[in-house]
Amino acid sequence: MDFDDTDGKAVFTAYVQREAEEGYVLHVEHLAAPLRVAGTLLRLSPVPHVDRDAADFRRITAARAAAAKAEAELAAAVSAARTNGDSWEAIGTALGTSARTAQERFGQTT
Numbered sequence: 001m002d003f004d005d006t007d008g009k010a011v012f013t014a015y016v017q018r019e020a021e022e023g024y025v026l027h028v029e030h031l032a033a034p035l036r037v038a039g040t041l042l043r044l045s046p047v048p049h050v051d052r053d054a055a056d057f058r059r060i061t062a063a064r065a066a067a068a069k070a071e072a073e074l075a076a077a078v079s080a081a082r083t084n085g086d087s088w089e090a091i092g093t094a095l096g097t098s099a100r101t102a103q104e105r106f107g108q109t110t
Contacts (some may be wrong), residue, residue, distance in 0.1 A: 002061045008069065010062075015054050027054070078106040 002010045013029045081091050088099035095102050 002058070002065065004065070008065065010065070013058055013061075015057065017054070029058075075106060078102070082106075 001015060002013050005011050010030065012031045015027050017025050017027060019025050078091055078095075081094075088103045091106070092099040092102035097105075
């Protein structure tokens, strides 16, 4: 699971894996800054263990975050185009859709 800051940027990725004899292991990867856990003893492995399922999970969450950012950028671009006087016809053409579909999708955000 990715843990994001208030700007939507991933601070670190964490996942829990069950070990046969040791219980559970918390994996923390991609730390953007030092991590402090108050009142808890953590043993972080110097070499992260990445299994196939965890890698796929991280890929999915990264793609979801990228899609959300791209959608926000698209909405901002359409809003700017409308503010600058572009028609729904021009915006629809840029989106590869009709003016009506573009306006239905983005009309409330402008």
